Amino acid sequence: MADDDEHLDTAFLALADPVRRRIIARLSRGPATVNELAEPFAITKQADSKHIQGLELAGLVTRTRDAQRRPVHLNPARLEALTAWIDRYRLVREGQFRSLDAVLQSQAAERGTQAKDSS
Amino acid sequence: MADDDEHLDTAFLALADPVRRRIIARLSRGPATVNELAEPFAITKQADSKHIQGLELAGLVTRTRDAQRRPVHLNPARLEALTAWIDRYRLVREGQFRSLDAVLQSQAAERGTQAKDSS
Numbered sequence: 001m002a003d004d005d006e007h008l009d010t011a012f013l014a015l016a017d018p019v020r021r022r023i024i025a026r027l028s029r030g031p032a033t034v035n036e037l038a039e040p041f042a043i044t045k046q047a048d049s050k051h052i053q054g055l056e057l058a059g060l061v062t063r064t065r066d067a068q069r070r071p072v073h074l075n076p077a078r079l080e081a082l083t084a085w086i087d088r089y090r091l092v093r094e095g096q097f098r099s100l101d102a103v104l105q106s107q108a109a110e111r112g113t114q115a116k117d118s119s
Numbered sequence: 120m121a122d123d124d125e126h127l128d129t130a131f132l133a134l135a136d137p138v139r140r141r142i143i144a145r146l147s148r149g150p151a152t153v154n155e156l157a158e159p160f161a162i163t164k165q166a167d168s169k170h171i172q173g174l175e176l177a178g179l180v181t182r183t184r185d186a187q188r189r190p191v192h193l194n195p196a197r198l199e200a201l202t203a204w205i206d207r208y209r210l211v212r213e214g215q216f217r218s219l220d221a222v223l224q225s226q227a228a229e230r231g232t233q234a235k236d237s238s
Contacts (some may be wrong), residue, residue, distance in 0.1 A: 005137040005140075008134070008135075008137075008140065009135050009136065009137065010135075011135075012131045012132070012134040012135035013131070013132065013135035015127070015131040015205075016127075016128050016129075016131035016132035016135060017128065018124040018127075018128065021124075021127065021204075024208050025208055027208075027212070028207075028208035028209070028211040028212045029211065029215075030215065074208070074212050076209045076212045076213050076216075079205050079206075079208065079209040080209055082205055083202040083205050083206055083209070085140075086134075086198050086201055086202050086205075087198075087202055088147075089143050089144055089146075089147035089193070089198065090147070090195045090198040090199055090202070092147040092148065093146070093147045093193050093195045094195050096148075096149065097195075
């Protein structure tokens with residue numbers, strides 16, 4: 001639980017930055033080197049490396065030791081773990097809205113029947 | 120785009136905390152007051168209020184002005200916006216893996232045919 005919590009903390013924190021989200025978007029189209037990733041964002045290679053380190057720590061991207069030349073890859077499994085966490089609670093809540101709708105509809109139908117009976 | 124980015128920053132940041140995630144989990148089962156939310160987490164009402172303010176700012180929960188007594192509600196639509204953002208890039212990447220698999224399989228099949236032809 002503590003481990004899971006730490007992973008989720010790091011991963012959600014990593015996504016809470018527009019440059020890191022744009023790096024994710026770029027990597028979804030295929031691996032890229034640190035240089036290739038720095039270019040479109042008008043940031044220094046140093047700033048870019050730091051963002052990639054943040055994403056790597058969160059498990060959202062992977063790269064080899066030779067960080068300057070080897071491409072960075074997106075880790076879709078880690079992204080899926082985040083949507084799984086969010087969807088677990090979203091779907092419970094939406095399920096309850098649907099149940100409430102069903103109750104209201106059946107009550108309305110019942111009232112309709114009662115109104116007909118008493119007319 | 121800047122607006123969207125700011126919303127995503129705030130929302131992902133709000134989820135990067137274990138107490139706030141537990142509040143989301145609790146609210147998925149139904150609305151709760153600030154007092155009810157503070158109790159199971161062994162935190163002060165003040166700390167709890169601050170966490171709820173963070174979630175409210177991110178649009179993940181809603182509550183009325185009379186914050187001490189009115190229940191806090193989960194906003195599943197906002198959670199869905201986050202999964203939509205993540206899934207957009209995850210699915211592009213996974214689609215590419217599937218395409219690559221298909222290419223490798225067709226190449227392997229071709230090699231199999233060539234091997235048979237030359238035998």
